[in-house]
Amino acid sequence: MSEAVEQPSPDSPGFRRALKKLASRLPLHTVIVIVVLLWMTPAFGLLISSFRPPSEIASTGWWTAFQTPFKFTLDNYRTVLAQNRMGQSFLNSLIISVPSTVIPILVAGFAAFAFAWMKFPGRDFLFIFVVALLVVPIQMTLIPVLRLLADVRLVGTFPGIWLAHTAYGLPFAIFLLRNFFAALPRELLESAYLDGASNLRIFFRLIFPLSVPAIASLTIFQFLWVWNDLLVALVYLQDPSKSPMTVTINNLVSSFGTQWQLLTAAAFISMMLPLALFFALQRYFVEGITAGAIKG
Amino acid sequence: MPRLLTKLLESNRQRAGRPSPRSLVAWLWLLPALAFIAVFLIYPVVDTFRISFMNADSTAYIGIGNYVHVFTSRATQDALLNNVLWLSFFTLLAVGLGVVLAVLTGRVRYESLAKAAIFIPMAISFVAAGVIWKFVYAYSPEGFSQIGLINATGTSMGLPPVAWLVQQQIAYTGQVLPTPLHTNNFALILVGVWMWTGFAMVILSASLKGIPVEIIEAARVDGASEWQVFWRILLPMLSPTIAVVATTLIIQALKNFDIVWVMTAGNFNTDVVATLMYKQMFNFRHFGQAGALAVILLLAMIPVMLINVRRFRA
């Protein structure tokens, strides 16, 4: 009575079962693949276009590039890279981004250490206040800071923008680092104190090395944010010779409305560094964001 | 001098065995950060507030004149409505897609690859994104060959080409909608969604993985279909994270400047408060009005800030 006649053969070969499983999962795979393709198409289009001569770009869609005759060229990249502007811009982006990443991490690190492991009146309130600053739109700060920088003659200088980016990056950095520091085992720090270590030593020899994941996330985050920034550079760094890539490209967009071939190559070049960084350190980037959002 | 400093910072050597007791030491560690914050964040907020009550070059007080002007000006009202459009549709789409994608990718082996592909747009600058999407939206007059992806697809299906970034009626039907529901705004919002869905998806995916698998199994044994598991178990358990993601996105939507600036410079009725403010600052050089706009932006953020703080306390 247990070998009921209408039941499917119990001992299906594993292959048939696997096939059935695949079939039932086909819709899932299809949806994901379609979404991924849709997502990557715009950027892909840009990439292809950057290898096409201006005449082609202006007249036909990028997908036609795959039909004979193939008309690919490296000229766009050559022109863009040859222009002093672009090379200089890349350098400027670097000059702006690196200190703007290193300084906030250090400053935030000190503060986060205090918030995490030191007791003082108003600690929690102050911390919440700092984190609340996350919502302050940069726009609120533009005019006064611009005036301030003008007064100390730092407008259009690199140090000026370093200071600005440091300050803007602090709320998030302090938030992230403090949460991470606070999660470190108390016993570790206590045994260091018992051994006679000072705060400074504990900070650099113990906390910093242990916080590599958080610091890595923060570094990538801050670096990308500064590298990709347009508004802050536009406002505080009004000297064209010091423009980072974002500003230069933005100018290309507005002024070279129809010289799209240069635009494509320029845009792609500006994307190279962030993308490379992202791929290399994807894990940290993601962990950073997640930690920031979920810890709360 | 350096010795004094290190002495101060190392003060607890005498009190080995207990975490730093003296508040003074703590404040020293906090000083650099607090200095930066005070100068670049707090003072400006206060000062912008002050400026908003003054005239164009901040030489005289004019009371609430700027606010009156700003609120009654058509430009501001439109910009405000556009911001509302952004914070509703942008957030809704990004979070909705993020949730769905988090759930879907969690079930396939190539999960990391798929997530990376969707997340990539976060790594590039808004400017680069603007260029990319300019290509997608490109418009050539009817009869000419289309180079923009959307119009090419549209014309190949017999539909007329649309100037997505300019056009304000509903595409293909010429139907006019009340402000701010213009199609070109949605074209911009789509770019934002393209960039930020990855963010939502990644966070939601991590949160999803935090849900003990036994709870889902219990639901399955209890009789839930996959759909029911999603609606009755996963979503409710994800709601705290969804709230966090949504508030972050709303803040982004309110602050949003780059996308709009690069693609349309705020023209064609796509202005948002941020771009309007920029124009006031640099084109019209009316700092008073620019300040008023900034303050309005901040006030809009306050409810969001309160939600964040409240959650943090909990």
Add this chain to the structure above:
Amino acid sequence: MAEVRFENVTKRFDDTVAVSNLNLEIPDKEFLVLVGPSGCGKSTVLRLLSGLEELTEGNIYIGGRLVNNVPPRDRDIAMVFQSYALYPHMSIYDNMAFGLGLRKVPKPEIDRRVKGAARILGIEDLLKRKPGQLSGGQRQRVALGRAIVREPAAFLLDEPLSNLDAKLRVQTRAELSKLHERLGTTFIYVTHDQIEAMTMATRIAVLDKGVLQQVGTPRELYERPNNIFVAGFIGSPAMNFFQAIVIQDPDALYLDSGSFRLPVPSLKAAMLIPYLGEEVTFGIRPEDIYSSEYLPTGIATPAVVQAKVDVIELMGNELFVYLVSGRYQFLARVDRRTNARPGQDIELVFNLANMHAFDSRTGKALSA
């Protein structure tokens, strides 16, 4: 009819075999406990039965129906998870009502069942609360309640007591047995704790490395273990094992362990004769070893052994004495008044009527 049958069931995960050719019949109303060390496959067996895992080979029948490809929700089983797996965002009432709601059971009926189960489990006051507000013991009851209201053909329980503190565990064991009696439904229970198995089961199935070692009542497993593994697993503290050679001297059989020699009782002689001159594994439980100081009367086949005391543990009602004799270390449970101090020599009496012998190579028990 709610009997459960496993027929040649095998489960493979990539290269490892979690469950190997399991054949097991569980009649209706039985309280079957699947027991074994971690990694033995017992949880996998439960998950195969519930449908949360798919089997690689074989068939599973519930109530006579082949359920290999039937999803969990249609197998008419309810499961209690080790972590309870309560829905954190729903009230206790909703937690228990969830499954019924999905099956479109009418509201009044849901209410009746939920309140009924709550009454049995003593959690009526908690119905409006959320899981986060409950203690571990209370959550466990809710998990049980969620299963009870489903009125399934069989209850599947996966180590439900392991997260409770010791005292609560003892209390809940008794309550589970009573519950089983009251509901009259098949219980299939997984645990690594052989005490739970011994106290609650109508039958126990012992698993090791995916292979079923023995199925039987607690008494059967205790008195007549099939092999060394079962003998050493069931019973706490565990059985003592010695390697001994069967010798004849001159007409009687003896077991020579190298450190001591034990006369083989006549009842056990027949099974040992084939092993004359060879080594066997000899087992005796700590409770069958007595101190000669306080020897109860009526021991049928006493055998005296000398050993040195290593460690003693006073358990209150009895004394655990850890002993050393030659290369052997073993444990005896003796009268609490026994005079034993570490380092001291002591005389013990083995009750050989309860001795066990096993083939040293295969581990199988020798039977008379």
